[in-house]
Amino acid sequence: MNFEDQVVLITGAGSKMGIGRETARQVSKRGASVVLADIDENGLESAFDEINQYNNGKTMTIKLDVTNKDEVDKSVKQIIERFGEIDILVNNAGTSRPTRILDIPEEEWDLIFNINMKGIFFLTQAVLPYMKEANYGRIVNLSSVSGKRGGGIFGGSHYSASKAAVTGFSKAVAREMAEFGITCNTVAPGLVGGTNITDGLMTTEKETSIKEGIPVGRVGKVEDIAYSIAFLASTGASYITGEELDINGGSHID
Ligand SMILES: NC(=O)c1ccc[n+]([C@@H]2O[C@H](COP(=O)([O-])OP(=O)(O)OC[C@H]3O[C@@H](n4cnc5c(N)ncnc54)[C@H](O)[C@@H]3O)[C@@H](O)[C@H]2O)c1
Numbered sequence: 001m002n003f004e005d006q007v008v009l010i011t012g013a014g015s016k017m018g019i020g021r022e023t024a025r026q027v028s029k030r031g032a033s034v035v036l037a038d039i040d041e042n043g044l045e046s047a048f049d050e051i052n053q054y055n056n057g058k059t060m061t062i063k064l065d066v067t068n069k070d071e072v073d074k075s076v077k078q079i080i081e082r083f084g085e086i087d088i089l090v091n092n093a094g095t096s097r098p099t100r101i102l103d104i105p106e107e108e109w110d111l112i113f114n115i116n117m118k119g120i121f122f123l124t125q126a127v128l129p130y131m132k133e134a135n136y137g138r139i140v141n142l143s144s145v146s147g148k149r150g151g152g153i154f155g156g157s158h159y160s161a162s163k164a165a166v167t168g169f170s171k172a173v174a175r176e177m178a179e180f181g182i183t184c185n186t187v188a189p190g191l192v193g194g195t196n197i198t199d200g201l202m203t204t205e206k207e208t209s210i211k212e213g214i215p216v217g218r219v220g221k222v223e224d225i226a227y228s229i230a231f232l233a234s235t236g237a238s239y240i241t242g243e244e245l246d247i248n249g250g251s252h253i254d
Helices: 019-028 041-054 069-083 106-134 157-180 204-212 222-233
Strands: 007-011 033-038 059-063 088-091 137-142 182-189 244-247
Touching: 007 019, 007 069, 007 106, 019 033, 019 041, 019 088, 019 222, 033 041, 033 069, 041 059, 059 069, 069 106, 088 106, 088 222, 106 137, 106 157, 106 182, 137 157, 137 222, 157 182, 157 244, 182 222, 222 244
Parallel strands: 007 033, 007 088, 033 059, 088 137, 137 182, 182 244
Antiparallel strands: none
């Protein structure tokens, strides 16, 4: 895979141990210009210092709350001013809460849906006109195994519902945009170790019991997910669209 001359926008890339940052590593090491977007300013600073070394200064950071449409629209304009194009959009920013159905307050439901789904809608809508003009684009959205099987280990029913929504949205965008050379796919990771989203809830006992349900015998690594994201974002993946790629070590096979 080669991303020379490609501009990649990754949301939620601030988190050092997260999937977005690892995706930034993988595409920048293969030549991409990378825009790191996140609500977390400190995370962005360290992300810039790291990623900018890999792609000879072709890195840009944008402090962005994906739930704020004005911020999203302004950010996309800034990226176009700097790089002239956005070839790849990775909608990775997301959040989770382990709250059980009877205890979910309305504000928490809205928080999960606003970040995990509405943010993807805003980013996609803002970027698509430029991709259409270029007659080329790759969109990769982060879904989750919990959107398929119901219930996540660290996410409640709102999380599952938001991730299932991401998949439906992505399939519809894939159909609408195929004629413009734009693909839209999702990746559905199983549990990935070490990221912030599990919020310190992983214990050794929990990890042991989780591993028993994973035929491959280990929890996922950010590298596993980022490599598949990079593949779906590559030029060679032009005939794959509307697909949801399971990356879960066999813990859920359908
Ligand atoms: N870690 C897992 O086990 C797992 C499994 C399946 C799916 N996923 C999905 O992968 C994606 C990345 O997760 P991760 O594990 O790397 O999590 P993470 O918490 O390490 O990273 C998420 C990033 O999103 C950012 N973010 C949160 N709200 C934001 C907002 N409103 N605007 C902009 N940025 C915002 C955070 O600051 C953080 O940098 C998420 O969509 C998550 O749901 C993760």
